[in-house]
Amino acid sequence: MEYYNKLVxxxxxxxxxxHLSAICGWDAAAMMPSGGNQARSxxxxxxxxxxxxxxxxxxxGEWFDRVESDSLDAMQKASLSEMQRQWRLTTVVPxxxxxxxxxxxxxxxxxxxxxxxxxxxxxxxxxxxxxxNLSQQEAQIRAEQAGLTPYDAMLDIYEPGVxxxxxxxxxxDLISWLPDLTQQIIEKQKSESVYTTQESYSTAQQNxxxxxxxxxxxxxxxxxxxxxxxxxxxxxVPQDVRITTRYDESDFVQSLMGIVHETGHARYEQGLPTxxxxxxxxxxxxxxxxxxxxLFFEMQLGRSDGFIHHLSxxxxxxxxxxxxxxxxxxxxxNIYTRVQPGYIRVDADELTYPAHVILRYxxxxxxxxxxxxxxxxxxxxxxxxxxxxxxxxxGNFKDGCMQDIHWTDGAFGYFPSYTLGAMYxxxxxxxxxxxxxxxxxxxxxxxxxxxxxxxxxxxxxGSSLSTEALVKQATGETLNAQHFQSHLVNRxx
Amino acid sequence: MEYYNKLVxxxxxxxxxxHLSAICGWDAAAMMPSGGNQARSxxxxxxxxxxxxxxxxxxxGEWFDRVESDSLDAMQKASLSEMQRQWRLTTVVPxxxxxxxxxxxxxxxxxxxxxxxxxxxxxxxxxxxxxxNLSQQEAQIRAEQAGLTPYDAMLDIYEPGVxxxxxxxxxxDLISWLPDLTQQIIEKQKSESVYTTQESYSTAQQNxxxxxxxxxxxxxxxxxxxxxxxxxxxxxVPQDVRITTRYDESDFVQSLMGIVHETGHARYEQGLPTxxxxxxxxxxxxxxxxxxxxLFFEMQLGRSDGFIHHLSxxxxxxxxxxxxxxxxxxxxxNIYTRVQPGYIRVDADELTYPAHVILRYxxxxxxxxxxxxxxxxxxxxxxxxxxxxxxxxxGNFKDGCMQDIHWTDGAFGYFPSYTLGAMYxxxxxxxxxxxxxxxxxxxxxxxxxxxxxxxxxxxxxGSSLSTEALVKQATGETLNAQHFQSHLVNRxx
Numbered sequence: 001m002e003y004y005n006k007l008v009x010x011x012x013x014x015x016x017x018x019h020l021s022a023i024c025g026w027d028a029a030a031m032m033p034s035g036g037n038q039a040r041s042x043x044x045x046x047x048x049x050x051x052x053x054x055x056x057x058x059x060x061g062e063w064f065d066r067v068e069s070d071s072l073d074a075m076q077k078a079s080l081s082e083m084q085r086q087w088r089l090t091t092v093v094p095x096x097x098x099x100x101x102x103x104x105x106x107x108x109x110x111x112x113x114x115x116x117x118x119x120x121x122x123x124x125x126x127x128x129x130x131x132x133n134l135s136q137q138e139a140q141i142r143a144e145q146a147g148l149t150p151y152d153a154m155l156d157i158y159e160p161g162v163x164x165x166x167x168x169x170x171x172x173d174l175i176s177w178l179p180d181l182t183q184q185i186i187e188k189q190k191s192e193s194v195y196t197t198q199e200s201y202s203t204a205q206q207n208x209x210x211x212x213x214x215x216x217x218x219x220x221x222x223x224x225x226x227x228x229x230x231x232x233x234x235x236x237v238p239q240d241v242r243i244t245t246r247y248d249e250s251d252f253v254q255s256l257m258g259i260v261h262e263t264g265h266a267r268y269e270q271g272l273p274t275x276x277x278x279x280x281x282x283x284x285x286x287x288x289x290x291x292x293x294x295l296f297f298e299m300q301l302g303r304s305d306g307f308i309h310h311l312s313x314x315x316x317x318x319x320x321x322x323x324x325x326x327x328x329x330x331x332x333x334n335i336y337t338r339v340q341p342g343y344i345r346v347d348a349d350e351l352t353y354p355a356h357v358i359l360r361y362x363x364x365x366x367x368x369x370x371x372x373x374x375x376x377x378x379x380x381x382x383x384x385x386x387x388x389x390x391x392x393x394x395g396n397f398k399d400g401c402m403q404d405i406h407w408t409d410g411a412f413g414y415f416p417s418y419t420l421g422a423m424y425x426x427x428x429x430x431x432x433x434x435x436x437x438x439x440x441x442x443x444x445x446x447x448x449x450x451x452x453x454x455x456x457x458x459x460x461x462g463s464s465l466s467t468e469a470l471v472k473q474a475t476g477e478t479l480n481a482q483h484f485q486s487h488l489v490n491r492x493x
Numbered sequence: 494m495e496y497y498n499k500l501v502x503x504x505x506x507x508x509x510x511x512h513l514s515a516i517c518g519w520d521a522a523a524m525m526p527s528g529g530n531q532a533r534s535x536x537x538x539x540x541x542x543x544x545x546x547x548x549x550x551x552x553x554g555e556w557f558d559r560v561e562s563d564s565l566d567a568m569q570k571a572s573l574s575e576m577q578r579q580w581r582l583t584t585v586v587p588x589x590x591x592x593x594x595x596x597x598x599x600x601x602x603x604x605x606x607x608x609x610x611x612x613x614x615x616x617x618x619x620x621x622x623x624x625x626n627l628s629q630q631e632a633q634i635r636a637e638q639a640g641l642t643p644y645d646a647m648l649d650i651y652e653p654g655v656x657x658x659x660x661x662x663x664x665x666d667l668i669s670w671l672p673d674l675t676q677q678i679i680e681k682q683k684s685e686s687v688y689t690t691q692e693s694y695s696t697a698q699q700n701x702x703x704x705x706x707x708x709x710x711x712x713x714x715x716x717x718x719x720x721x722x723x724x725x726x727x728x729x730v731p732q733d734v735r736i737t738t739r740y741d742e743s744d745f746v747q748s749l750m751g752i753v754h755e756t757g758h759a760r761y762e763q764g765l766p767t768x769x770x771x772x773x774x775x776x777x778x779x780x781x782x783x784x785x786x787x788l789f790f791e792m793q794l795g796r797s798d799g800f801i802h803h804l805s806x807x808x809x810x811x812x813x814x815x816x817x818x819x820x821x822x823x824x825x826x827n828i829y830t831r832v833q834p835g836y837i838r839v840d841a842d843e844l845t846y847p848a849h850v851i852l853r854y855x856x857x858x859x860x861x862x863x864x865x866x867x868x869x870x871x872x873x874x875x876x877x878x879x880x881x882x883x884x885x886x887x888g889n890f891k892d893g894c895m896q897d898i899h900w901t902d903g904a905f906g907y908f909p910s911y912t913l914g915a916m917y918x919x920x921x922x923x924x925x926x927x928x929x930x931x932x933x934x935x936x937x938x939x940x941x942x943x944x945x946x947x948x949x950x951x952x953x954x955g956s957s958l959s960t961e962a963l964v965k966q967a968t969g970e971t972l973n974a975q976h977f978q979s980h981l982v983n984r985x986x
Contacts, residue, residue, distance in 0.1 A: 016539035019532060020513045023520055031524070035715035036733030039512060039770070046509035050543075222528035240529030277532070 003067035004076060007060075007083055008279060014054045015278035019237045021047050026235040026242040030227040052098065055090040075281070078464045082280035089157060092145045093138055101134040105409030112408045121378060121397040128408070132367065132374045135410040139368045151368035154413030158287040159420065161467050164365050167416055170423070170481050171358045177485070179388055182351055185339045185492045194334045199322045201252040209252070209318040210245065210259040216310065217263045217297065218451055220270050232258050234265035234294075238277060241266040252319065253335055256311075257298055264297025265290060267451070271459025282462045285470055287414065291421025292428060293458065299350050299422065300429040300487070301450065303336045305329075306442030337492060341389040343399035351488060354422065355388040360404070360415040368412050377401045424471065426484040428458070431475035496560035497569060500553075500576055501772060507547045508771035512730045514540050519728040519735040523720040545591065548583040568774070571957045575773035582650060585638045586631055594627040598902030605901045614871060614890040621901070625860065625867045628903040632861045644861035647906030651780040652913065654960050657858050660909055663916070663974050664851045670978070672881055675844055678832045678985045687827045692815045694745040702745070702811040703738065703752040709803065710756045710790065711944055713763050725751045727758035727787075731770060734759040745812065746828055749804075750791055757790025758783060760944070764952030775955045778963055780907065784914025785921060786951065792843050792915065793922040793980075794943065796829045798822075799935030830985060834882040836892035844981060847915065848881035853897070853908040861905050870894045917964065919977040921951070924968035 021044065028040055064084060072080060108127035115124045139150035146153050152163045211226060224241035236242035243262035245255045268284055276282030284290045301307055308329050315327040325331065339349050345356035363380055366372045372380065381401040382394045393400030406414050432438055432453045441449045457474035465473065472478050514537065521533050557577060565573060601620035608617045628647075635646035645656045704719060712719075717734035729735035736755035738748045761777055769775030777783045794800055801822050808820040818824065832842050838849035856873055859865045865873065874894040875886045886893030899907050925931055925946045934942045950967035958966065965971055 013539060016536040019536035020517055020540060023533075024513055024516050027516055027520060031718065032733060033715050033718055035713070036730075039730055039732035040516075043509040043512035046506060047513060050510075220528070222526050225524065225526055237529070237532055239532035240525060 001070050003063045004070045006063050012278040017051050022237050029229040030244050079281035082463050086280050104130045109408040116398050116402045119398045131410045135412050151365045158414050175358050192334055195331050197323050200249045203247040205318050206247050206252050206255050214263050219263050223270055234262045238269045238272045241269045260302040261294045261298040264294035268293040268459050271455050273460050273462045281464055285463050286467050287417035288420035291417050292424035295421050296425040300425050308332045354419045357415050357419040359384040364412045423481050423484040426487040427475050430483045494563050496556045497563045499556050505771040510544050515730050522722040523737050572774035575956050579773050597623040602901040609891050609895045612891045624903045628905050644858045651907050668851050685827055688824050690816050693742045696740040698811050699740050699745050699748050707756050712756050716763055727755045731762045731765045734762045753795040754787045754791040757787035761786040761952050764948045766953050766955045774957055778956050779960050780910035781913035784910050785917035788914050789918040793918050801825050847912045850908050850912040852877040857905045916974050916977040919980040920968050923976045
């Protein structure tokens with residue numbers, strides 16, 4: 001156990017610095033005044049460098065060799081395996097490349113914040129070319145180590161065990177029926193009315209309603225908080241989860257489901273195994289599984305009939321001076337299930353969202369594998385938008401290929417997680433319904449049977465199982481996209 | 494310049510980690526939910542250890558030897574001197590003793606939070622004995638290195654250049670006239686009435702008024718914020734200063750002057766020389782000079798006639814539903830200058846506060862110099878309270894020697910800073926009035942001439958001058974307690 005214990009201590013040290021990074025990162029987004037940015041950026045860069053040095057410390061290689069002679073139990077073996085996975089992912093890329101990509105990414109992202117508004121694709125390209133170039137180098141190096149294609153090696157950072165052969169099949173199937181289903185639903189919804197008013201919903205009222213919904217969802221306020229940031233996220237550490245939202249006083253709908261979504265992320269973090277806190281095996285399994293929890297909360301639970309029946313009187317109470325007709329269950333239901341193809345991924349509804357993701361997946365896969373150039377992106381984007389959503393983005397870069405932050409700093413391989421999450425969420429709900437009376441639990445307002453299932457099957461497992469094994473033990477089968485299709489058909493048709 | 498540059502880089506690295514510590518420390522006091530405490534404590538302990546290792550890095554000794562051959566200008570020499578001062582203070586105490594004191598201090602402080610309420614002196618002593626013992630060891634080691642008495646060596650951490658021979662004279666003089674003056678003023682105030690009501694002042698209203706006062710005081714909100722914590726403080730970093738207050742809805746007086754006080758600390762931090770940010774020479778000169786700025790804002794400026802004339806209509810505006818008579822200038826003036834001896838230092842008025850400090854100074858000096866035992870403290874406390882303030886604390890530990898946090902973790906040598914600050918503040922005001930029409934500036938509401946004087950003479954100097962030189966160049970003389978006495982007599986008699 002000598003070397004395993006050394007490794008445990010080392011990874012807990014890394015986690016302690018990660019804790020500071022998470023809190024100061026949250027602070028920068030939710031609390032910091034603008035004038036603090038430069039000093040904070042320098043402090044955070046110093047911290048990143050320190051964490052990188054700890055993560056690639058020379059003694060780790062020796063300890064990983066020697067730990068073979070320690071006698072470990074099954075959980076310790078899983079723990080070791082996750083340490084090794086993180087170590088391989090971190091050490092394989094030369095430090096010079098890490099630094100160069102980080103610099104190029106920061107520069108590209110910073111300029112993008114202005115260029116997007118100006119629809120300035122060629123200005124963007126002057127930075128983006130370098131980001132793509134360095135990301136392709138990174139993908140190539142990772143590919144050689146892992147024996148994968150370049151794109152699959154990038155995907156492996158976010159979704160260990162998932163590869164593009166699977167995604168081609170899953171996403172190919174999905175996109176084969178999604179555009180037709182979307183059309184059918186749009187036709188059907190033409191006869192449904194959504195009642196809205198020009199009234200405003202104060203930030204304080206929205207916040208109070210949000211907090212009450214978080215309580216209903218058993219968010220643990222002893223180990224977390226809700227604040228405001230321009231881009232909602234779930235940050236902090238499992239012992240102190242920081243979620244954020246933003247409020248639009250003309251629209252209570254977005255912040256509310258945003259809070260439900262982030263609460264899903266938060267409860268996963270709050271439910272991770274405390275016995276393995278600070279160790280890789282105690283962390284969330286993958287981005288896709290993380291998203292499955294936020295989407296379970298938002299889509300499976302939050303937009304269900306039963307939940308909306310709880311939401312309705314609470315909204316009426318908090319927005320007592322507003323027109324109560326807006327908050328009637330059937331109207332809320334219609335608001336929350338309205339389907340409308342649009343340009344912007346983050347504003348997309350449940351049904352059209354996967355089309356945005358598949359489009360990005362297909363482009364980033366071919367880009368990392370060297371089959372296309374970054375210069376081809378706008379045309380491919382326009383083609384696929386027309387094909388999948390019936391909208392053209394020709395010449396409209398800002399609402400097209402320049403809309404997302406992800407590629408600006410080279411996070412290629414991340415996008416599939418969103419739709420994998422939606423699929424896992426539907427599958428978890430289907431499996432849960434075999435042993436839990438979900439509708440009755442929602443109707444009663446005591447959601448604990450649902451949370452217990454999620455905790456037992458997902459949260460408490462951390463990263464002790466592979467994604468495939470996790471999904472199989474929870475649902476009896478590996479990822480099966482049929483559940484997602486059934487969910488969409490049942491809800492929308 | 495080779496070694497000077499290496500030192501600069503090294504100290505900026507330390508400052509970057511210090512930045513993270515300051516923000517996470519603020520977060521722990523102002524934002525963190527209680528359940529986050531354990532993980533945060535571990536992360537902060539790890540960070541402290543890392544900063545300690547950086548501050549005592551073996552190469553520093555070599556660099557300090559070799560830097561002698563670099564040719565440095567006057568400011569670089571001052572910068573180097575401050576690095577060496579910090580390095581000597583940090584390296585002289587063996588790491589084992591640092592750790593032991595830190596552990597004993599945490600344990601003592603943690604238990605004290607309960608024991609104080611229970612008036613449990615003997616329980617407190619079971620931890621405090623070890624804190625005193627380790628602090629005496631520390632004082633002895635520092636004394637041998639610095640050629641000072643043990644107490645003076647501790648004092649040197651907070652007040653470089655100040656020693657107990659000076660303090661004995663300054664404080665001895667002060668306490669020779671303070672009790673009589675206090676009695677005279679109490680007699681005089683018997684004929685003055687203070688008008689108060691049972692009304693309540695909402696946190697939101699107090700906060701809004703506080704923010705407006707901070708604007709009047711030119712607090713830079715691009716580089717700082719105001720929040721709530723159970724113990725008000727000024728934290729963060731010069732580029733992002735975090736001040737806190739607490740609100741008592743039955744009393745608007747405390748939070749308001751608390752905010753003015755912390756704004757004084759904040760403006761010193763915000764006004765430190767940016768060219769030396771991250772270097773010891775760019776930091777505040779001493780605890781006493783820091784307190785001089787907060788007390789300049791609170792006592793010299795904030796309780797002046799002119800300032801109260803600005804405060805009055807603002808308070809009436811923000812507390813519009815309350816009885817306006819409370820906020821009339823003469824009534825606010827009476828509220829803010831009411832003298833009343835009491836047990837608790839932090840609740841003390843301007844006049845009786847020094848008595849609390851001198852009592853503590855005399856005890857901690859003799860304790861560190863081995864002339865008394867920690868067991869003697871309650872009796873000495875009672876004697877001195879009777880002598881200086883006419884109150885007995887016999888058997889009342891919780892309102893006596895157990896009221897402060899400072900000694901629980903061994904911060905012996907800190908208390909004199911409070912009263913040194915009050916003396917410096919009075920001296921700065923007297924000097925300022927020779928070249929600035931202070932009353933006119935306050936009356937006009939444009940306080941910039943005052944802030945310009947403070948910036949030119951104090952803030953922008955950082956630690957480039959010794960305290961003595963700083964005070965002399967600002968006021969034409971070294972510390973002269975006569976200004977404080979004149980201030981008190983003029984204001985209160």
